[in-house]
Amino acid sequence: MYMMDLPLYGTKNASAGLPSHKKDRILPLQRLLLQKECSCRELAKAYLSAAEKSPLNAYVLLTAEKALETADRVDQRIAKGETLASLEGIPMALKDNLSTEGIPTTCCSKMLKEYIPVYDATAWKLLKEQNALLLGKANMDEFAMGSTCETSCFGSTLNPYGKDRVPGGSSGGSAAAVASGLAAYSLGTDTGGSIRQPASFCGLVGIKPTYGAVSRYGLIAHASSFDQIGPMAASAMDAAIVLDSIAKPDPMDPTCTGAPSSAVKALGTSLKGIRIGILREGFQGSRQEIRDAVLKTAKVLERMGAHTEECSVPLLTEGLQIYYVLACAEASSNLGRYDGIRYGYTPAPKEEEGWRERILRARSEGFGREVKRRILLGTFVLSAGYYDAFYRKAQALRRSLTQQLKSALESFDCLLLPTTSTAAFPLGMLGSDAVENFEADFCTVAANCAGLPALSFPCGITLEGLPIGAQLIGKAFGEPLLLNLAWQYEEASSPVPMPPVFAEKTAGGVSLGKLGL
Amino acid sequence: MENWACEYEMVAGLETHAELSTATKIFCGCSTAFGGAPNTHCCPVCMGMPGSLPKLNQKVVEFAVLAGLATHCRINLYSRMDRKNYCYPDLPKAYQITQFEHPICENGWIRLQNGRKIRIRRIHIEEDAGKLLHEGESIRIDYNRCGVPLIEIVTEPDIRSPEEAREYVEELQKILRYLGVSDGRMQEGSLRCDVNLSVRRQGETDFGERTEIKNMNSLSNMVKAMEYETRRQISLLEKDTPILRETLRYNVEKGKTESMRGKEGADDYRYFPEPDLPPVILTEKDIASIRQALPELPEEKYQRYTEKYHIPPSDTRLLIKYRSVAEYFEKAAHGLQNVKTAANWILGPIFARIPTEAEKERFAPAVSPIQLRELLQLLESGKIPLQPAKQILEKMLDTGESCGRFITKEQLSPLSEDVLREACQDAIRQLPQAAEDYKNGKTKALKALLGMVMRSTKGRAPAKDAEKYLMQYLE
Missing domain, CATH: 1.10.10.410 (Arc Repressor Mutant, subunit A)
Structure with missing residues (x-):
C-alpha cells in the first residue's frame, strides 16, 4: 500500500520514497489526522474506550483527561495548519517505571502504589514536548523483575495471542497494549531482555538501545548498569521513528553521552556487503520451531543481499550467571531507598515501634516475593567475604563476555540468534521457580551485559499460533542497521498475523480499518 | 602529664571530613548554603527520588585536587565513585556515594612545627547526609545537607599526642581556608574529625587494638577526648583487660568516651562501583591547570616572612593563620623598607580592635591596607613622627577615613x-x-x-x- 500523496510533516524527508509496510501505524495515523479524517480527540477517545474494554490488563492506569487535553492541543495545531512533530498526537503507552510528573508511577509494586513523581523521565519529556498522546501507564513485573508480567501487584497482563499465555516481561503491558491495538507504540525498559522478550511473545519489534543512547533519567532503576529504555512497536519503521525521538544525549544522565545516527534514514538502504554472524550458542536449548524460524530468517536476509555465517561467543552461556549476580547486586542497592518515609507504602502505625522496625515492616509488606528474593541475593553477593567470589568474579566475566561479543562484531556487522528459546508460555507455568524464571532470559542478557544494542522482530509463528522473535545484536550505536534489517525482513516476508484480540475497529466511530490494520 | 606518659605511647590517626565550599551540591544544582529552612535546598536528585541520577559537580573534583596538591598528595588520573550501602533515615538513597577502592588523592603529608610529618593516606570525595532533628518523641529529617560535597582526609597512624592532633587539624584548616575549598568550621560542622586511637608501651613497634571516637566537633573536645581515651586504654592495659575495637562518642558533660550503639551490627557497607557515574578521569594537563590556581600556602608564607622579612616566628604564625590577614599584611607592607612595622601595627593596634577569631578570619578592619600603607610611608619618610602616627591610626580605626584628615599642620610640618x-x-x-x-x-x-x-x-x-x-x- 502506497500513501505518498500527502506531505508527511516531521518525518517527511526521512521516510520519503519508502513503501509503507502493512503493520506501520505511526505514519498512517498521522496521515489520518492531517487529512482530517478524524480529529485527534476522536482518535484518543477511540483508543481510550478500547483500552477500557480490553480484557488484557495491559494498562494499570488510563490518563484519559490528560490525553484529551493533549488531543485538543494537537487539533488546534492541525486547524492552524501547523507542522506536526513526528509523534504528535499519536496514541502511546508508557511502562509504569517511567516517571511521569503528576501521574502515578508505581513500578507495579505495592511499595509505590501511591507514588506520584514530581518530574518527568527525560525519554517521556522528549515525547511530551512533541505532544505525544499518552493514553496511560502499562503493566509490568514488579520493579521490572520478572519475565511474565505475573509479579505485578495489579495482576498479570494476558497475551493478545492467547489469553492463557503470558505476554512476557517485564514490559508485558507495553507489549500487549501495542500488539492488541490499544496503543500505536509504547516505551518499555530492558535490563536483561524486558523489551525484547515480550516483543517476541507479542509479535512486535522491540529494541534495547546501546547503553547510554537513551537517557535513564526518571527510569526507576532496577539495575543501573544494564537498564535501557526503548521503543516497542508494530513495525521497524515505527520503532525507528520512536527511537530517533528519544535517543539523545542528556546532561541529567552522565552515562547518556552518545546517540546513534537517524534510524529512519537508514531504513531501505541496501544490505549488500552486510555480514551477519549466526550466533551458535544463542540457539542452545531453543525449541526446534524457533530454531527453524530464526534460521529461515537468515535465509531471507541473505536473499536481500546480506552475507551470513555461523560464529561463536563461548561465554554467552555464562551470561545468565553474570547477569543475575550483578543485576541483583545493583538492584539490592537501588531498592534500598524504599523505606516508606518520604513516599511510597506506609504501614499502619504501631505503638512502641522505632524507625528501624517501621522501615523493616514497610519493606516486608511493600515488596513482593520476587523483589525480596533478588534483594536478598544481591545483598548476599555484595557482602564481605562473598564479594570476591561473586561480584568481582562476575564483573571480570562481564568484561570477558563483552570482549568476546565485541570481537565477534569485528568480523560481523551484527549477530543473529533467537530472542527466546520458546514462544509465550502458559500463565502460571514458571510459578515461583527462580531458576526457571531466570532461564527465560538466556538469549537476551548478553546484550545488556555488553551494553550493545539488540532488537527483536517477529519472524514466524508456532504451530500453536504464537509469534516467534528473532534477535539481532549490533555494534555500539548500530541501531540503524538493526532496524534496517528488520525493515528489509518485513519488506521480503509476509507479516505475522494479528492476534485474535486485536482492537480491530478501535471504537468511537473511527474506522481504523482505513489504516490497513 | 601523669606518670604513665613515659611508659606508654599514644598512637592516633585522624579521619577528617571537610565540607567543600562549592556553591552547589555534589550531584545536583541545589544550593549548599548553611542555615536554610528545612528541606528548602532539595530536588529529586539529592532527595534520592526514584529514577533520579547524580551528575558529578566538576568543581568538587577541582577542590579535591587542590587539597591534594596542597598536602603533597599524588593525584590519581583515574578515580571512581563507589556506593556505601547502609540504612539510616538521614540517607535517602540508602547508600552514600563515596570513593572506596580508587580515591582521587593518595600519599601526602602535613608537617608539624616540631618537624614531624603526618602522612596523609588518602583524600576522597563523597556526599554528606541529611540531619535528624529530634522533637520530643518524633524525629524530623532535614535533607538540606544531603549531597553537600565533602572531602575525607585520612592520615596514617602518625599522631603521637593530643597536641599533635590539634596542630594537625589547625594546619589542615589553615590549608583548606587558604585554598578557599572549605571554611573548615568545626562548630558549624563543616569540619568534623574521627579519631582512631590506640596505646602501646614505649619502644614497641606493633600497634595496640584501637578504638574510634566519632564526630569531634571542637578542637578542645578532641584533645580532651583523646586524653581521656588514652588514660582509659592504659588503665585497661594495666589491668590486663583487653581493649575492644569499638566506636565511641565523647560525652562532653561527663568528659568521658562512651560506646555508641545504634549503628548496624557489623559494619558491612557492601561497597561496589557506582554504576550511575562514569569514572573520574584527569589528565596531567588538567592537574597542571588546577595547580596554577594554588595560592601561596601557609608553609611557604612562613618561610618567606621569617627568612626574608625577619618577622619573629610567633608573629608570623599570627599573620598567616588566616589568608585574609596575610593578604592584608602583604598589601600594607608593599614597598615599605621596614615591613616589620606593618606587622607590628596589624598585630598590635589593629588586632586589638578585632578580638574574635571569626572576625580575624574575615579580617575587614576599618582601615584598608592601602590606607595603612599611606600612613606607614609618611612615618618611614620621616614626615610624621611615631607618636602622632600612632594616634592618627587610632583615629583612622575609629572612622575608617584616610590619614590625611587627621594630620594637623603642626604634626606634618617639620620643625624649623x-x-x-x-x-x-x-x-x-x-x-x-x-x-x-x-x-x-x-x-x-x-x-x-x-x-x-x-x-x-x-x-x-x-x-x-x-x-x-x-x-x-x-x-
Missing part, C-alpha cells in the same frame, strides 16, 4: 631647622654624661640624647635630622 638645632643643643646640655660617653666611643649613648630631643619636641623631630645635628655638636 633653628628650633631643632636648639633642641639638640639643649639635650646635650641636659645630659652631659651621655654626651661624654658618646665622645668616648659609646655610640649607644646617642639614643638617650635623641630621646631627649624627641621629648622636648613632643615627637615632632625628624629622627634622621636630629641625629645628624646631635652628631655635629658632639664632634
Whole structure:
C-alpha cells in the first residue's frame, strides 16, 4: 500500500520514497489526522474506550483527561495548519517505571502504589514536548523483575495471542497494549531482555538501545548498569521513528553521552556487503520451531543481499550467571531507598515501634516475593567475604563476555540468534521457580551485559499460533542497521498475523480499518 | 602529664571530613548554603527520588585536587565513585556515594612545627547526609545537607599526642581556608574529625587494638577526648583487660568516651562501583591547570616572612593563620623598607580592635591596607613622627577615613631647622654624661640624647635630622 500523496510533516524527508509496510501505524495515523479524517480527540477517545474494554490488563492506569487535553492541543495545531512533530498526537503507552510528573508511577509494586513523581523521565519529556498522546501507564513485573508480567501487584497482563499465555516481561503491558491495538507504540525498559522478550511473545519489534543512547533519567532503576529504555512497536519503521525521538544525549544522565545516527534514514538502504554472524550458542536449548524460524530468517536476509555465517561467543552461556549476580547486586542497592518515609507504602502505625522496625515492616509488606528474593541475593553477593567470589568474579566475566561479543562484531556487522528459546508460555507455568524464571532470559542478557544494542522482530509463528522473535545484536550505536534489517525482513516476508484480540475497529466511530490494520 | 606518659605511647590517626565550599551540591544544582529552612535546598536528585541520577559537580573534583596538591598528595588520573550501602533515615538513597577502592588523592603529608610529618593516606570525595532533628518523641529529617560535597582526609597512624592532633587539624584548616575549598568550621560542622586511637608501651613497634571516637566537633573536645581515651586504654592495659575495637562518642558533660550503639551490627557497607557515574578521569594537563590556581600556602608564607622579612616566628604564625590577614599584611607592607612595622601595627593596634577569631578570619578592619600603607610611608619618610602616627591610626580605626584628615599642620610640618638645632643643643646640655660617653666611643649613648630631643619636641623631630645635628655638636 502506497500513501505518498500527502506531505508527511516531521518525518517527511526521512521516510520519503519508502513503501509503507502493512503493520506501520505511526505514519498512517498521522496521515489520518492531517487529512482530517478524524480529529485527534476522536482518535484518543477511540483508543481510550478500547483500552477500557480490553480484557488484557495491559494498562494499570488510563490518563484519559490528560490525553484529551493533549488531543485538543494537537487539533488546534492541525486547524492552524501547523507542522506536526513526528509523534504528535499519536496514541502511546508508557511502562509504569517511567516517571511521569503528576501521574502515578508505581513500578507495579505495592511499595509505590501511591507514588506520584514530581518530574518527568527525560525519554517521556522528549515525547511530551512533541505532544505525544499518552493514553496511560502499562503493566509490568514488579520493579521490572520478572519475565511474565505475573509479579505485578495489579495482576498479570494476558497475551493478545492467547489469553492463557503470558505476554512476557517485564514490559508485558507495553507489549500487549501495542500488539492488541490499544496503543500505536509504547516505551518499555530492558535490563536483561524486558523489551525484547515480550516483543517476541507479542509479535512486535522491540529494541534495547546501546547503553547510554537513551537517557535513564526518571527510569526507576532496577539495575543501573544494564537498564535501557526503548521503543516497542508494530513495525521497524515505527520503532525507528520512536527511537530517533528519544535517543539523545542528556546532561541529567552522565552515562547518556552518545546517540546513534537517524534510524529512519537508514531504513531501505541496501544490505549488500552486510555480514551477519549466526550466533551458535544463542540457539542452545531453543525449541526446534524457533530454531527453524530464526534460521529461515537468515535465509531471507541473505536473499536481500546480506552475507551470513555461523560464529561463536563461548561465554554467552555464562551470561545468565553474570547477569543475575550483578543485576541483583545493583538492584539490592537501588531498592534500598524504599523505606516508606518520604513516599511510597506506609504501614499502619504501631505503638512502641522505632524507625528501624517501621522501615523493616514497610519493606516486608511493600515488596513482593520476587523483589525480596533478588534483594536478598544481591545483598548476599555484595557482602564481605562473598564479594570476591561473586561480584568481582562476575564483573571480570562481564568484561570477558563483552570482549568476546565485541570481537565477534569485528568480523560481523551484527549477530543473529533467537530472542527466546520458546514462544509465550502458559500463565502460571514458571510459578515461583527462580531458576526457571531466570532461564527465560538466556538469549537476551548478553546484550545488556555488553551494553550493545539488540532488537527483536517477529519472524514466524508456532504451530500453536504464537509469534516467534528473532534477535539481532549490533555494534555500539548500530541501531540503524538493526532496524534496517528488520525493515528489509518485513519488506521480503509476509507479516505475522494479528492476534485474535486485536482492537480491530478501535471504537468511537473511527474506522481504523482505513489504516490497513 | 601523669606518670604513665613515659611508659606508654599514644598512637592516633585522624579521619577528617571537610565540607567543600562549592556553591552547589555534589550531584545536583541545589544550593549548599548553611542555615536554610528545612528541606528548602532539595530536588529529586539529592532527595534520592526514584529514577533520579547524580551528575558529578566538576568543581568538587577541582577542590579535591587542590587539597591534594596542597598536602603533597599524588593525584590519581583515574578515580571512581563507589556506593556505601547502609540504612539510616538521614540517607535517602540508602547508600552514600563515596570513593572506596580508587580515591582521587593518595600519599601526602602535613608537617608539624616540631618537624614531624603526618602522612596523609588518602583524600576522597563523597556526599554528606541529611540531619535528624529530634522533637520530643518524633524525629524530623532535614535533607538540606544531603549531597553537600565533602572531602575525607585520612592520615596514617602518625599522631603521637593530643597536641599533635590539634596542630594537625589547625594546619589542615589553615590549608583548606587558604585554598578557599572549605571554611573548615568545626562548630558549624563543616569540619568534623574521627579519631582512631590506640596505646602501646614505649619502644614497641606493633600497634595496640584501637578504638574510634566519632564526630569531634571542637578542637578542645578532641584533645580532651583523646586524653581521656588514652588514660582509659592504659588503665585497661594495666589491668590486663583487653581493649575492644569499638566506636565511641565523647560525652562532653561527663568528659568521658562512651560506646555508641545504634549503628548496624557489623559494619558491612557492601561497597561496589557506582554504576550511575562514569569514572573520574584527569589528565596531567588538567592537574597542571588546577595547580596554577594554588595560592601561596601557609608553609611557604612562613618561610618567606621569617627568612626574608625577619618577622619573629610567633608573629608570623599570627599573620598567616588566616589568608585574609596575610593578604592584608602583604598589601600594607608593599614597598615599605621596614615591613616589620606593618606587622607590628596589624598585630598590635589593629588586632586589638578585632578580638574574635571569626572576625580575624574575615579580617575587614576599618582601615584598608592601602590606607595603612599611606600612613606607614609618611612615618618611614620621616614626615610624621611615631607618636602622632600612632594616634592618627587610632583615629583612622575609629572612622575608617584616610590619614590625611587627621594630620594637623603642626604634626606634618617639620620643625624649623633653628628650633631643632636648639633642641639638640639643649639635650646635650641636659645630659652631659651621655654626651661624654658618646665622645668616648659609646655610640649607644646617642639614643638617650635623641630621646631627649624627641621629648622636648613632643615627637615632632625628624629622627634622621636630629641625629645628624646631635652628631655635629658632639664632634
